[in-house]
Amino acid sequence: MSATPPDFDVLIVGAGISGIGMAAHMEMKAPHHSYAIVERRDNLGGTWDLFRYPGIRSDSDMHTLGFDFEPWRHEKSIADAPAILDYLNRIVDERGIRQHIRFGHKVVRADFRHDDARWHVAMERADGTTAHLTANFLYLGAGYYDYDEAYDPGFDLGEFDGQVLHPQFWPENLDYRDKHVVVIGSGATAVTIVPSMAREAAHVTMLQRTPTWMFTRPAKDGIANFLRKILPEKLAYRLTRFKNIKMQDFSFKLARDNPQKVKDALYKKIEQALGPDYDKASFTPPYNPWEQRLCLVPDQDLFTAMKAGRADVVTGHIAKFEKGGVRLTDGTFLPADIVVTATGLKLAVAGKIDVRVDGEPVAFNQRFYYKGCMFSNLPNLAVVFGYLNASWTLRADINSDYVCRVLEHMRKTGTTIATPVLTPAAEAAITEDDVFDFSSGYIQRGKHIMPRNSVSYPWRLNQEYVLDRKRMKNDPLTDGILTFTRAGANAQAAGEQLEAAE
Incomplete structure (x- = not known):
């Protein structure tokens, strides 16, 4: 010792x-x-x-x-x-x-x-x-x-002659103004990147193999900002935190207990943002809400970019990468100067x-x-x-x-x-x-x-x-499982317990 x-x-x-x-x-x-x-x-x-x-x-x-x-x-x-x-x-x-x-x-x-x-x-x-x-x-x-290392899905980039990026290793000062971008993936990262790049790119396509459940909410919490004006800062924060924890817990349990009710609510929000003619299939995953984490669309930014024609969502499988873009198995060609592989961690x-x-x-x-x-x-x-x-x-x-x-x-x-x-x-x-x-x-x-x-x-x-x-x-720390010992001779106590039980 x-x-x-x-x-x-x-x-x-x-x-x-x-x-x-x-x-x-x-x-x-x-x-x-x-x-x-x-x-x-x-x-x-x-x-x-x-x-x-x-x-x-x-x-x-x-x-x-x-x-x-x-x-x-x-x-x-x-x-x-x-x-x-x-x-x-x-x-x-x-x-x-x-x-x-x-x-x-x-x-x-x-x-x-x-x-x-x-x-x-x-x-x-x-x-x-x-x-x-x-x-x-x-x-x-x-x-x-x-x-x-990021997750590598093993794409064969074939004849593609543009840039290929992974969000985890984003290059500094990337110029994507007036360029066509294909973002592969439909998780939180893709849902963040698409509307942001769409502000300057010629067009951004989110290419998804499988849709993701998406929900919208304001980026600003009106109740939180109101409480902060009328209450001491720490009290306002504590109340907002309590509210949001309860809402998270309620939403998750509701999704598990009554998935159809949650699906209907999610569809309604998307329809409000995109109009009644939106492609429902592109927003209907093959699993229930909260079997995977829901993707947040703050202030409807993704849907706003779609309505403006600056972004779209395409569901399909990649056949191959070609010069100037991505070919899907149904024959669709997606033009791309930049491909972003938002395929996960x-x-x-x-x-x-x-x-x-x-x-x-x-x-x-x-x-x-x-x-x-x-x-x-x-x-x-x-x-x-x-x-x-x-x-x-x-x-x-x-x-x-x-x-x-x-x-x-x-x-x-x-x-x-x-x-x-x-x-x-x-x-x-x-x-x-x-x-x-x-x-x-x-x-x-x-x-x-x-x-x-x-x-x-x-x-x-x-x-x-x-x-x-x-x-x-x-719960008490000394629960009969968490064992506290000293270095040296007494350090063997936990090991002796294991040996005695064998």
Whole structure:
């Protein structure tokens, strides 16, 4: 057991929403613990700094994508990336977090050693050199997708002589004025890019293999802006957040319980925007609403571009790429100077870090989620994987708060290792559930690498925020599963429990 303390009590990986949220929670709720944030890129913001495609914006309202502790002050609740980055930068500056961030550090390996109760972390710097840190606790806020690779559907670009771009790697200062653009895909990214590019391009076609359910709402939340005028800022934010959480929850459950009613409401909104003669088939997916995430069309921007003749939606399959455009299997030719492959992301677990315990590699797809925050028999590690049916930050907030409770408990009890212990006998009794009850392509493609999921709490990544928030806040930490031990001789307690159960 080492006589020297670790470099930091907590090492936070990633300076996006999840990492910044954890740091802010620690400043408020675990102030006795030291921490550092390591970020592989040169800027904070994660997704909101990485993606630079036209129109990049949230598809969740900022009263729930914002943090529970920091009001959203902008007039628009559906915000663009610059506004979100302003919000994050203000938080790190006002709360003294920026000085804790080390940019240009990519974590490649992390090995937890029971003998000294710390993670030994190896990082690559931007200049190719290696740095090492130790930390008692590791908090992974590195997101859910591969930063290095996007999903490649394997298109044969054949004779196509124009530009081909993926939204994840958008070139700087792309000139698309008066050009014909084909955006392949029908998810949130495509629905954002099409109306934005249509303002300057000659024409933009959204080419979809399968339609997506779309819903419209104003980019500005009238109730939120009214409440902010008559109430103190924090109270107005709290009320708006409560309203939007309840609306999200109601809408999701209604879609699951009465899908036809939701379909009719969605059709009605599209008809209001496009007129009664719109092509209903182009907006009718082969699945029910909320079996995949709905696509937001703020202020009807996509439909406005379609009505103006600057954009259209085409459903079909690609036969081949030809000179000057894309040929579909029905013979239709779509002229294109630029093709944007908005075909989705590639899921990644734990930021692709080589995670080990006492030198042994950790296979996350063999571990069960514990309270959607930690993993079975994996000590001193927490992660954020946000909600599929609500805003990402809702999970980030409750996980951060929970980890702060764990850290404070360890400080007060003099323990150094917190492990959710799952014995072989208990594991054998678990009934497994699909980790994601969503049919989205990127979800299905990545399920084989995802951790395991039980049908029942606590070995579960749940998709019900209101219930999760109550449990994470009120359930006792010492639940007979989360085991607190010390380094050295006492560190074997969890292992002995496992052996005794075998």
